[in-house]
Amino acid sequence: xxxxxxxxxxxxxxxxxxxxxxxxxxxxxxxxxxxxxxxxxxxxxxxxxxxxxxxxxxxxxxxxxxxxxxxxxxxxxxxxxxxxxxxxxxxxxxxxxxxxxxxxxxxxxxxxxxxxxxxxxxxxxxxxxxxxxxxxxxxxxxxxxxxxxxxxxxxxxxxxxxxxxxxxxxxxxxxxxxxxxxxxxxxxxxxxxxxxxxxxxxxxxxxxxxxxxxxxxxxxxxxxxxxxxxxxxxxxxxxxxxxxxxxxxxxxxxxxxxxxxxxxxxxxxxxxxxxxxxxxxxxxxxxxxxxxxxxxxxxxxxxxxxxxxxxxxxxxxxxxxxxxxxxxxxxxxxxxxxxxxxxxxxxxxxxxxxxxxxxxxxxxxxxxxxxxxxxxxxxxxxxxxxxxxxxxxxxxxxxxxxxxxxxxxxxxxxxxxxxxxxxxxxxxxxxxxxxxxxxxxxxxxxxxxxxxxxxxxxxxxxx
Numbered sequence: 001x002x003x004x005x006x007x008x009x010x011x012x013x014x015x016x017x018x019x020x021x022x023x024x025x026x027x028x029x030x031x032x033x034x035x036x037x038x039x040x041x042x043x044x045x046x047x048x049x050x051x052x053x054x055x056x057x058x059x060x061x062x063x064x065x066x067x068x069x070x071x072x073x074x075x076x077x078x079x080x081x082x083x084x085x086x087x088x089x090x091x092x093x094x095x096x097x098x099x100x101x102x103x104x105x106x107x108x109x110x111x112x113x114x115x116x117x118x119x120x121x122x123x124x125x126x127x128x129x130x131x132x133x134x135x136x137x138x139x140x141x142x143x144x145x146x147x148x149x150x151x152x153x154x155x156x157x158x159x160x161x162x163x164x165x166x167x168x169x170x171x172x173x174x175x176x177x178x179x180x181x182x183x184x185x186x187x188x189x190x191x192x193x194x195x196x197x198x199x200x201x202x203x204x205x206x207x208x209x210x211x212x213x214x215x216x217x218x219x220x221x222x223x224x225x226x227x228x229x230x231x232x233x234x235x236x237x238x239x240x241x242x243x244x245x246x247x248x249x250x251x252x253x254x255x256x257x258x259x260x261x262x263x264x265x266x267x268x269x270x271x272x273x274x275x276x277x278x279x280x281x282x283x284x285x286x287x288x289x290x291x292x293x294x295x296x297x298x299x300x301x302x303x304x305x306x307x308x309x310x311x312x313x314x315x316x317x318x319x320x321x322x323x324x325x326x327x328x329x330x331x332x333x334x335x336x337x338x339x340x341x342x343x344x345x346x347x348x349x350x351x352x353x354x355x356x357x358x359x360x361x362x363x364x365x366x367x368x369x370x371x372x373x374x375x376x377x378x379x380x381x382x383x384x385x386x387x388x389x390x391x392x393x394x395x396x397x398x399x400x401x402x403x404x405x406x407x408x409x410x411x412x413x414x415x416x417x418x419x420x421x422x423x424x425x426x427x428x429x430x431x432x433x434x435x436x437x438x439x440x441x442x443x444x445x446x447x448x449x450x451x452x453x454x455x456x457x458x459x460x461x462x463x
Contacts, residue, residue: 017088019079025067026076028060042212046132051212056164057132066091090114131156132163155220162188162211162225175226176244186242187227197240205234271328278324282308282315283342289444290347294339296332418459425455 001009028045031037037048049060070091072078083091085107093114094105101117128136135152149169150157158170159182171184187193187208197206207214207225214225227245230238232252241249274282285308288294303317315324321331330338432448 021063021088021091022067022070022079025063025065026071028064029067029076032064047212051210062092062095065095069095093118129166131167132161132165137167137169156222160217160222160224162208162214162223174242174244175224175228185226187240188225193240197238200238200240202234202238206230206238268328271326274324274327274330278313278327279338280342281310281313282322282324283339285310285313285315287441288339288343289441289447290343291443291447292343292441294336294343296336299336299339300332421455421459425452425459428452428455 028049031048032045037043037045040048040052042048042051046057046060049055050057055063067076070079070083072080086094086105089111090105090109093111094102096118097105097114104117105114130136131151133151133156135156138148138150138152138154140146140154146154148154148157148159150161151165151167158165158168159173161168162172162185171189173182174185177183187197194208197203197209200206203209205213207223207229208227211223211225214223215229216222217224227238227242228248230241230245232249286303286306292298299322300317300319303322304319305317307316308314313325315322318329321329322335323329428448428451432445432452435445435448
């Protein structure tokens with residue numbers, strides 16, 4: 001195509017657009033005049049055009065003006081013949097021309113020439129722009145104590161209005177702001193945020209984009225959109241939620257967490273304290289030995305992440321303490337106190353806590369001496385039970401080894417032989433092997449290893 005063909009194609013499209021604008025304006029006028037928009041719950045034609053078709057107030061009013069100005073007898077259904085084919089650009093420029101200048105415009109007149117006609121003609125100043133509600137800017141008499149900007153003679157205030165307005169004098173104020181510090185809303189007054197909200201999954205439910213979904217204020221029944229009015233699930237998923245609503249969500253989350261903790265506290269107070277059999281079972285199942293140094297710190301380090309389950313028994317450690325079955329959770333200090341009590345109860349009366357040896361000493365330097373049994377009381381009417389044979393380790397690192405053992409008084413003690421010591425040694429060797437295969441605590445293995453070595457040394461020295 002050449003240059004002229006391009007121009008003709010553009011002219012055809014403009015004429016087609018002009019016909020569409022004219023027809024759209026006719027339909028909007030009919031809906032406006034008959035107030036048919038109320039059937040869908042709209043308050044005026046502007047809300048109807050914006051919500052249904054995305055048309056701004058300026059676009060909708062321009063369509064209706066084109067239809068009213070250039071229709072036959074003002075009826076709006078048929079365009080006057082002399083304006084047919086003018087094109088949408090010319091019709092928009094001709095809206096502000098008086099009737100005598102319209103007679104001079106033909107199809108050959110360009111948009112530039114129409115603008116020159118408007119500039120050359122001395123006309124009255126343009127009427128004062130109106131607000132989105134159709135009212136002029138509020139003008140107060142000199143010396144008035146009221147200075148709140150708005151429209152409608154003071155009926156409407158800018159800081160409460162959320163509509164898009166050409167004469168807005170003050171941004172909308174945040175609903176939570178006090179009158180002494182009326183900081184602006186960060187969503188209603190921000191076009192960038194509104195564009196981002198248009199891509200949200202919940203854009204059809206957003207009150208900022210659809211004021212008809214927002215609650216209305218008392219008295220004037222004007223929409224009052226705010227992120228605080230949105231349901232919590234929408235606010236949580238909307239990236240454009242204002243800071244005030246985000247802070248409210250954080251406060252609600254903290255309050256809910258505090259309520260949950262209070263509820264758990266009440267439930268915990270109603271639980272029963274673990275009984276002695278349960279505590280003893282936990283002591284055994286956790287592998288606590290009679291020689292272990294039981295402290296709250298050691299228990300926490302060893303069992304804070306451990307879970308032990310058996311038939312009808314369950315205990316679980318945490319950073320705070322130990323819970324046995326469904327009883328009250330004990331802190332590690334309480335657990336250490338209970339385990340120390342159990343440890344003291346199961347120790348024999350003649351038990352002596354072994355002294356910890358230096359790690360570099362691996363040789364047992366001790367002398368094993370028989371301990372005389374307690375003499376029988378002559379005055380006792382009944383014979384005393386047969387005393388048990390015991391072995392006590394006496395550590396004398398500085399005393400030189402005696403050349404001969406002291407003689408045993410005859411008739412006062414019962415001697416034991418090689419077989420007796422050998423049986424005890426076999427028993428401890430079997431226990432030691434079992435503990436080593438089962439992964440018992442190091443202290444238990446070390447204690448049994450010392451006893452085994454001592455019994456072997458006793459066999460070598462005495463037999």
